[in-house]
Amino acid sequence: MPKSKVRKKSVYTPPQGALQSGTAAARAATPSPRWYAPVMVALMLLGLLWIVVYYVAGENIPFMVSLNAWNFAIGFGLMVAGLVMSMRWR
Numbered sequence: 001m002p003k004s005k006v007r008k009k010s011v012y013t014p015p016q017g018a019l020q021s022g023t024a025a026a027r028a029a030t031p032s033p034r035w036y037a038p039v040m041v042a043l044m045l046l047g048l049l050w051i052v053v054y055y056v057a058g059e060n061i062p063f064m065v066s067l068n069a070w071n072f073a074i075g076f077g078l079m080v081a082g083l084v085m086s087m088r089w090r
Contacts, residue, residue: 044078
């Protein structure tokens with residue numbers, strides 16, 4: 001069986017202006033501030049703690065009884081806020 005020809009690929013060159021220092025990609029590569037990671041973890045843990053407290057002692061806490069099912073929205077909202085922060089953490 002004959003061997004097929006090997007084709008060389010041309011070297012990729014980025015378009016003009018793609019590597020400028022003022023672009024959004026260059027600004028996004030800066031590291032996050034020192035407070036960012038603790039706040040991110042605190043939000044996720046606070047959301048988890050909110051839901052656990054609602055399950056364990058929610059009927060004994062007056063404001064949690066009045067919130068009823070909104071306790072899940074608050075807890076998951078806090079956890080999602082921490083998750084969104086984790087996607088932007090550098």
